[in-house]
Amino acid sequence: MKRSTEEAVRRRRSFFLLASTSGCAALALAWSCSQPTPRSEPPTPPPAPEPSSLSAESLDVLDDEAEISVELEATLDEWFGDLFEPRYVVLPEWREAGFDPNTSPFEGARAFEGIDEADLETIRAGNREHWSSVLNAIDRNANRLPGPWPGRRDLNQTWRDVRLNRNAVGPADFKREARRLFEEDFPTSADTARLYARNCQQCHGMTGAGDGPMSNMMEPRPRDYRHGVFKFSSVSSPARPRRDDLRRTLEHGLPGTQMASWRERLGMGEREALIDRVRWIAIRGEVERWLVASWIADEEPPSEAIEDAYRTIWSRWLTADDYFVALQDDVPPADAASIERGNALFHDATRGNCASCHGDGGRGDGPNAVEVTPDGVRHPLLRDEWGRPAWPRDLRNGVFRGGSRPIDIYRRVHCGVHGTPMPAQGDTLTQDEIWDLVHYVRSIAGLEPE
Numbered sequence: 369m370k371r372s373t374e375e376a377v378r379r380r381r382s383f384f385l386l387a388s389t390s391g392c393a394a395l396a397l398a399w400s401c402s403q404p405t406p407r408s409e410p411p412t413p414p415p416a417p418e419p420s421s422l423s424a425e426s427l428d429v430l431d432d433e434a435e436i437s438v439e440l441e442a443t444l445d446e447w448f449g450d451l452f453e454p455r456y457v458v459l460p461e462w463r464e465a466g467f468d469p470n471t472s473p474f475e476g477a478r479a480f481e482g483i484d485e486a487d488l489e490t491i492r493a494g495n496r497e498h499w500s501s502v503l504n505a506i507d508r509n510a511n512r513l514p515g516p517w518p519g520r521r522d523l524n525q526t527w528r529d530v531r532l533n534r535n536a537v538g539p540a541d542f543k544r545e546a547r548r549l550f551e552e553d554f555p556t557s558a559d560t561a562r563l564y565a566r567n568c569q570q571c572h573g574m575t576g577a578g579d580g581p582m583s584n585m586m587e588p589r590p591r592d593y594r595h596g597v598f599k600f601s602s603v604s605s606p607a608r609p610r611r612d613d614l615r616r617t618l619e620h621g622l623p624g625t626q627m628a629s630w631r632e633r634l635g636m637g638e639r640e641a642l643i644d645r646v647r648w649i650a651i652r653g654e655v656e657r658w659l660v661a662s663w664i665a666d667e668e669p670p671s672e673a674i675e676d677a678y679r680t681i682w683s684r685w686l687t688a689d690d691y692f693v694a695l696q697d698d699v700p701p702a703d704a705a706s707i708e709r710g711n712a713l714f715h716d717a718t719r720g721n722c723a724s725c726h727g728d729g730g731r732g733d734g735p736n737a738v739e740v741t742p743d744g745v746r747h748p749l750l751r752d753e754w755g756r757p758a759w760p761r762d763l764r765n766g767v768f769r770g771g772s773r774p775i776d777i778y779r780r781v782h783c784g785v786h787g788t789p790m791p792a793q794g795d796t797l798t799q800d801e802i803w804d805l806v807h808y809v810r811s812i813a814g815l816e817p818e
């Protein structure tokens with residue numbers, strides 16, 4: 369076997385060991401690849417993370433697009449690396465707890481924290497599924513082996529090395545090496561930058577500002593990650609999404625929008641890597657916005673203020689699990705009585721009050737959200753976090769961006785749609801009342817009870 373391949377495989381193995389013994393557990397990050405419906409006691413909500421120091425005025429200035437200065441850029445590069453070689457500075461308390469978001473079980477320093485051995489097995493299985501045609505060709509000893517793969521410089525290079533060694537090592541070793549390569553496919557951070565540039569940038573923009581060349585033609589617009597706000601998650605505000613939430617978005621897309629499912633097009637390792645990329649862009653972007661705003665407000669220069677911003681913004685991601693909305697009991701049946709109770713709540717102006725925005729018939733035309741002029745033109749009355757018009761969903765068309773399973777809609781009503789006027793009802797309605805609403809909403813959407 370050629371030295372470089374051997375070296376790569378050896379390095380992978382040792383990263384592996386490192387990962388399984390690393391101290392990530394100290395921060396109790398329990399991401400899980402599967403999407404079960406957890407049943408556990410609801411967590412006692414911890415105190416809300418510090419509100420950001422962004423004042424309304426400074427944010428207004430931000431929206432007028434403040435110039436990014438050389439000093440700010442240099443400070444950000446120091447803490448985050450650059451767009452093609454991303455990395456994180458490790459805070460002293462993280463080092464003490466053995467936590468380093470740069471460590472990866474695989475070659476290349478990529479943030480991949482909190483993924484455990486069981487997750488890795490799931491990811492390997494996902495990779496096997498994605499690369500099955502390649503693996504089959506290898507098993508068949510096909511003469512024309514597939515590749516290259518756009519956006520994947522590291523994969524292409526290693527694959528080339530493995531293939532060139534085909535005759536030297538014999539068919540059995542070749543197949544084993546080739547299998548391992550695809551099963552344990554985790555792009556490096558530099559490769560993930562290319563994957564993002566190839567697949568996401570045209571909409572979400574180079575810096576994640578949601579301003580890619582295709583973005584102007586879209587409604588809703590691609591997410592501007594720099595606010596750190598993600599609409600569809602399983603956590604109560606103000607926490608950032610869990611890894612699972614971003615997984616769900618990448619796997620299923622956001623139906624009814626231009627955000628497609630990436631399940632067929634990308635391997636699971638690639639999707640996991642892109643989750644890290646999105647998190648990195650979001651954290652970097654939010655720190656950037658914070659610094660610009662506080663600088664405009666005439667506070668400390670970025671180089672002095674960054675540690676506070678960095679620590680606070682990271683903490684919102686690290687505590688996401690504490691805000692997870694878990695289920696305590698079984699899902700009550702979607703019977704006629706429950707749907708009827710949901711109907712009443714939907715229209716009850718003192719409780720659910722959904723009709724005020726979604727309209728009496730659930731068509732997304734409620735008086736609090738939409739003004740209809742005498743000549744029949746509809747004007748949106750509400751705006752979202754990004755300053756765009758917020759249209760309540762027409763619940764009758766049966767298309768739900770965050771998923772249409774009962775648990776998806778339960779989380780929507782419980783947690784709200786972050787960054788939009790769609791309110792979280794977890795504190796005001798009981799769990800059973802939320803289920804009644806879920807069953808009602810699914811019934812008017814024409815979905816079969818599950």
Ligand code: HEC
Pocket residue numbers: 564567568569570571572582586588589590591597598599600601614617618622625626627628630642643646769
């Ligand atoms: C064709 C345009 C397009 C492409 C390409 C695209 N997206 Fe999106 N994406 C969108 C739109 C539009 C939304 C916002 C939908 C909404 O607001 O409901 C979105 C939203 C998102 C969100 C936010 C979900 C939330 O809960 O707020 C994430 C994360 C995301 N995209 C990741 C990606 C990644 C990663 C890629 C590349 C693999 C990608 N997108 C490629 C259009 C796109």
Ligand code: HEC
Pocket residue numbers: 599714720721722723724725726736737750758759760761763767768769770771777780781785788789790791793805809
């Ligand atoms: C203040 C206005 C407002 C109220 C009140 C409101 N909604 Fe919404 N709702 C919205 C908006 C705006 C959206 C679209 C959010 C987005 O995706 O950008 C929405 C979206 C939704 C969705 C779609 C989620 C998805 O995945 O696509 C559901 C379901 C929903 N609302 C149910 C409800 C229910 C049930 C209630 C009552 C408990 C309610 N809403 C109350 C404004 C409201």
